[in-house]
Amino acid sequence: MRIARFTTGDSPRYGILEDGSTDLVVLKGDPLFMPVATTGERVALDDVRLLSPVIPRSKVVGVGRNYAEHAAEMGNEVPEEPILFLKPNTSVTGPDDPIVVPGYAEEVDHEAELAVVVSRMAKNVRAEQALDYVFGYTVANDVTARAAQRADTTWTRGKAFDTSCPTGPFLAMDLDVSDVAVRAWVDGELRQDGRTSQMVRGVPELIAYVSTIFTLLPGDIILTGTPAGVGPVRPGQRVEVEVEGIGRFGNNVVKR
Amino acid sequence: MRIARFTTGDSPRYGILEDGSTDLVVLKGDPLFMPVATTGERVALDDVRLLSPVIPRSKVVGVGRNYAEHAAEMGNEVPEEPILFLKPNTSVTGPDDPIVVPGYAEEVDHEAELAVVVSRMAKNVRAEQALDYVFGYTVANDVTARAAQRADTTWTRGKAFDTSCPTGPFLAMDLDVSDVAVRAWVDGELRQDGRTSQMVRGVPELIAYVSTIFTLLPGDIILTGTPAGVGPVRPGQRVEVEVEGIGRFGNNVVKR
Numbered sequence: 023m024r025i026a027r028f029t030t031g032d033s034p035r036y037g038i039l040e041d042g043s044t045d046l047v048v049l050k051g052d053p054l055f056m057p058v059a060t061t062g063e064r065v066a067l068d069d070v071r072l073l074s075p076v077i078p079r080s081k082v083v084g085v086g087r088n089y090a091e092h093a094a095e096m097g098n099e100v101p102e103e104p105i106l107f108l109k110p111n112t113s114v115t116g117p118d119d120p121i122v123v124p125g126y127a128e129e130v131d132h133e134a135e136l137a138v139v140v141s142r143m144a145k146n147v148r149a150e151q152a153l154d155y156v157f158g159y160t161v162a163n164d165v166t167a168r169a170a171q172r173a174d175t176t177w178t179r180g181k182a183f184d185t186s187c188p189t190g191p192f193l194a195m196d197l198d199v200s201d202v203a204v205r206a207w208v209d210g211e212l213r214q215d216g217r218t219s220q221m222v223r224g225v226p227e228l229i230a231y232v233s234t235i236f237t238l239l240p241g242d243i244i245l246t247g248t249p250a251g252v253g254p255v256r257p258g259q260r261v262e263v264e265v266e267g268i269g270r271f272g273n274n275v276v277k278r
Numbered sequence: 279m280r281i282a283r284f285t286t287g288d289s290p291r292y293g294i295l296e297d298g299s300t301d302l303v304v305l306k307g308d309p310l311f312m313p314v315a316t317t318g319e320r321v322a323l324d325d326v327r328l329l330s331p332v333i334p335r336s337k338v339v340g341v342g343r344n345y346a347e348h349a350a351e352m353g354n355e356v357p358e359e360p361i362l363f364l365k366p367n368t369s370v371t372g373p374d375d376p377i378v379v380p381g382y383a384e385e386v387d388h389e390a391e392l393a394v395v396v397s398r399m400a401k402n403v404r405a406e407q408a409l410d411y412v413f414g415y416t417v418a419n420d421v422t423a424r425a426a427q428r429a430d431t432t433w434t435r436g437k438a439f440d441t442s443c444p445t446g447p448f449l450a451m452d453l454d455v456s457d458v459a460v461r462a463w464v465d466g467e468l469r470q471d472g473r474t475s476q477m478v479r480g481v482p483e484l485i486a487y488v489s490t491i492f493t494l495l496p497g498d499i500i501l502t503g504t505p506a507g508v509g510p511v512r513p514g515q516r517v518e519v520e521v522e523g524i525g526r527f528g529n530n531v532v533k534r
Contacts, residue, residue: 079335079367080366080367080368081366081367081368086431086432101431103430103435105430105431105432106432106434106435107432107434108364108366108434108438110336110337110364110492111335111336111337112336112337112492112493112495113492124490124491125490126490145440174359174361175342175357175361176342176361176362176363176432176433177432178362178363178364178491179359179362179491182364182491182492183491183492184401184491184492184493234380234381234382235380235434235435235438235439235440236366236368236369236438236439236440237368237440238368239368
């Protein structure tokens with residue numbers, strides 16, 4: 023089962039997309055905070071605008087260098103402890119929303135990632151229990167102003183600017199994410215093509231580690247790192263990201 | 279005028295503390311999101327537990343090395359661009375709440391700071407208009423796990439852990455913050471005693487700069503940097519912070 027957050031011009035709603043269907047079955051309220059119950063209404067997927075499946079009430083936690091081949095392409099070693107960074111909820115945007123290159127950059131890098139959405143409050147959870155705290159999985163592009171990330175003492179300008187966290191197109195509710203493809207395209211050309219089985223640390227270990235530092239709240243997102251193949255996208259180009267079993271979406275890159 | 283967020287055992291409420299008064303005049307709802315209107319009820323300040331004046335819906339933005347003497351004591355130069363870092367809303371805690379030293383640290387450093395609370399959505403604001411986006415000012419302790427901050431590639435473990443952002447005791451609504459004292463004590467001994475006039479970049483410049491990177495939302499907090507004199511506080515010790523014209527509060531440091 024997959025869930026979409028969408029609009030037909032009014033306030034955001036949620037809907038279930040059954041396998042093989044082209045209709046969304048509309049839900050009452052926000053499934054993160056209430057039991058899944060349908061209103062009876064159906065809306066054609068073609069007639070809605072998909073939104074980011076979740077806007078975190080608290081945070082997006084990113085994990086650096088969680089694929090060895092990507093660490094190597096950046097000239098880095100795999101770190102002993104996961105490298106964590108934060109993106110605020112103001113960085114989260116949805117499918118087909120523009121990625122706006124910030125004023126201090128000329129281009130940004132794409133980083134296709136599997137994103138974990140947290141279901142309930144979590145602190146100091148053990149890896150063995152960690153999947154009990156997963157609401158679902160979505161796809162994220164950890165858009166990065168690489169020059170600023172490299173030049174600055176912190177990764178804030180590099181990773182946390184407005185529109186730096188496109189997510190979508192759906193939440194997959196019961197996916198086995200241990201070995202699924204993670205891909206990115208620029209203007210239709212495949213640039214990243216990894217598998218989650220290449221992660222240095224898997225989803226349970228990441229949730230457990232992150233929860234030793236922060237209290238995770240419902241709707242918080244953990245980005246699980248990007249495979250090899252990252253590279254620039256420039257104003258005028260379109261970047262698409264995909265995780266197998268969840269879906270694919272794209273964003274145009276603009277400069278204002 | 280100062281505003282407190284408090285509890286008497288039930289849900290958080292807000293109250294006005296007039297100069298010289300020892301009573302809070304209770305407000306209807308959250309003054310960040312509705313006009314200030316009183317319920318008619320008064321509560322003695324002695325009978326309430328003060329809470330963090332605001333829990334951001336989005337983010338706490340910190341600024342590193344914004345006092346030259348503090349940068350020098352850490353062996354750093356004043357940076358050309360402000361160094362920004364993020365604390366999530368899960369780091370925010372209130373007066374007298376414990377500061378919990380994270381599992382990967384033995385002690386934490388205190389950093390007394392003037393904190394700006396944002397009133398309304400702000401993006402790319404000019405410094406000349408920036409004060410129009412200030413709701414009020416409060417006091418924060420930018421608690422830092424210094425060893426982790428120094429050892430790690432990012433400042434996340436150093437600056438963003440649970441309880442790393444005590445704030446309080448009040449929101450000052452119409453304070454001139456251009457030259458007020460910023461102080462910290464450990465177990466009653468004065469350790470930091472600076473003035474906001476020593477900031478490298480003042481409040482308007484910081485708001486303007488931060489708003490070029492992020493959209494600021496109502497209730498977002500900007501920490502304006504700490505003066506010289508930072509140092510460790512260990513489990514069993516109490517740290518207090520003060521900004522002249524706002525107030526003073528303290529927290530006990532614990533290890534669990």
